[in-house]
Amino acid sequence: MENKLELNRRPAQKEDTEFAKQAHHRAYHDVVVKQFGEWNEEAQDKFFESAWKGSGHEILSANGKPCGYFSMDESEDLITLHELVLLPEFQGQGIGSKILSEVIEMVKSKNIPARLQVLKHNKAVELYRRLGFKQIGETETHFEMEYNPLESEK
Numbered sequence: 001m002e003n004k005l006e007l008n009r010r011p012a013q014k015e016d017t018e019f020a021k022q023a024h025h026r027a028y029h030d031v032v033v034k035q036f037g038e039w040n041e042e043a044q045d046k047f048f049e050s051a052w053k054g055s056g057h058e059i060l061s062a063n064g065k066p067c068g069y070f071s072m073d074e075s076e077d078l079i080t081l082h083e084l085v086l087l088p089e090f091q092g093q094g095i096g097s098k099i100l101s102e103v104i105e106m107v108k109s110k111n112i113p114a115r116l117q118v119l120k121h122n123k124a125v126e127l128y129r130r131l132g133f134k135q136i137g138e139t140e141t142h143f144e145m146e147y148n149p150l151e152s153e154k
Helices: 014-036 042-054 094-110 123-131
Strands: 007-011 056-061 065-074 079-086 114-119 136-138 144-148
Touching: 007 014, 007 094, 014 042, 014 056, 014 079, 014 114, 042 079, 042 094, 042 114, 056 094, 065 144, 079 094, 094 114, 094 123, 114 123
Parallel strands: 079 114
Antiparallel strands: 007 056, 056 065, 065 079, 114 144, 136 144
16 A cells, blocks of 8 residues: 655744744754764754744645654755754655755756755765765765756756
């Protein structure tokens, strides 16, 4: 029996903040512990609050259940992916791939690159690489990656 994924996106509302914070903490907990050795709830609350205020977010639902959130900014010459956060129980089901495929189609149609940063120990790095994102830089904690439709056409 085929398991069909119905993915919905809607603008986040103020009342989604607590859900998003819990999703952030659950999604990032193991990655943060693996990369930094410990989880500091207060520091993570601040990271979340800073990112949540930064740009518009969408709440993602899979088959009617809230499963995470997504945020990106679009300018004339670049799409910046800020966050694609999925609850652990929804990871590995094609949700991230579906969202990223939509972004890739958008950048192809506009002929502009998409960029993101990802923690070095985040398993999503492999997903980004598989979908054609290339590492273009690195900080102490993150890989900087880009999907460039001009290069992928070569």
